Amino acid sequence: MRHSLPLAPQFYVTAPQPCPYLDGRMERKLFTALQGDGAEKLNDALSKQGFRRSQNVLYRPSCTDCAACLSARIRVSDFTPTRSQRRTHKRNAHLTRRATSPWATEDQYALFRRYLDSRHATGGMADMDVFEFAAMIEETPIRSRVIEYTDAEGALIATCLTDVLDDGLSMVYSFFDPDLHKQSLGTFIILDHIxxxxxxxxxxxxxxxxxxxxxxxxxxxxxxxxxxxxDGVWTPMKDPDAYEAETHPLSTDPIAEQVANISLPDLRK
Known part of the structure; x- marks a missing residue:
């Protein structure tokens, strides 16, 4: 007997776990599987509603008493580099960019491990082995690219896993040589994606x-x-200090209301 995937995505909630961003808080995620012929349409639609992709899953924070996490995007037409960003771009003008299919390599993993050990040694990804890394890069049901940056000697110094959406580029995960801190490679990768x-x-x-x-x-x-x-809309960023990270029992709508307010694409087409 042949079984088909449900047309309507099913949403679930993770168990609470320590927040990786704010000390002393617990995080919870609303998520759904990303699979089937409608994966790209679903990813495009939910990315516009604050969701992010991790392998074959789309997720969005749904903490019980905190709504600090805000999905962020740059409107390319409104971007003007600062003096510091222009210097960063010039400082890295010698790098070569290469866009490839989402395949993991030994060079990527070696760079990834150096980056984690230096920057995020106690983070949730600290124990990721080569097989888990390969899954992060390669398990994608949508149009994805690995953007690599090499120096004049051909050495890999930065990498970004990037999804191509119908309205933009989504920087899923980036990592770079932690010893080259003067080059501000994290900033440069964003500037190059713009x-x-x-x-x-x-x-x-x-x-x-x-x-x-x-x-x-x-x-x-x-x-x-x-x-x-x-609150369901994209708005220009105000002064960063105007945003609050305080907890409140009414910060987040009940899960049923959140799911009901998600706009889903017609996956039958």
């Missing part, structure tokens, strides 16, 4: 979540043309 999106006629670059009160997320607020997704 250039790629502009050349492709795509209006947005999706950066993932910005979290007020989290120092390691502060760099995202330094890009002009930034928009954040809050």
């Amino acid at each position: 250039e790629i999106a502009r050349a492709a006629g795509l209006p947005f670059v999706y950066l993932g979540y910005w979290v007020p009160g989290s120092p390691k997320m502060g760099y995202k607020a330094k890009f002009s043309g930034l928009e954040v997704y809050s």
Whole structure:
């Protein structure tokens, strides 16, 4: 007997676990599987509603008493680099960019391990082995690319797993040589993705979540043309200090209301 996947995505909620961004808080995620012929349509639609992709799953924070995490994207037409960002771009002008299919390599994993051990040694990905890394890169049911950056000697110094959406580029995960901190490679990767999106006629670059009160997320607020997704709409970023990260029992709608308010694409077409 042949069984087909349900047309309507099924949504679930993870068990609470320690928040990786704000100390002393617990995080919870609303998620659904990303599979079948309608995977790209679903990813496009839910990315516009604050969801992110991780392999074959789309998720969005749904914490019980905290709504600090805000999905962020750069409106390419409104972006103007700062003096510091122009210097960063010039400093890395010698790098060579290469876009490849989403295949994991030994060089990528070696760079990934150095990056984690230096920057996120106690994070949730710290124990990721080569097989889990390969799954992160390769398990994608949508149009994805690995953007690699090499130096003049051909050494790999930065990598970004990037999804191509119908309205932009989504930077799923990036990592780089931690010893080259003076090159500001994290900032450069974003600047280069803005250039790629502009050349492709795509209006947005999706950066993932910005979290007020989290120092390691502060760099995202330094890009002009930034928009954040809050209360069901994208709005231009205000002064970062105007956003609160305080907890409140009414911060998040009940799960049933959240799911009911998600706009889904017609997956029958």
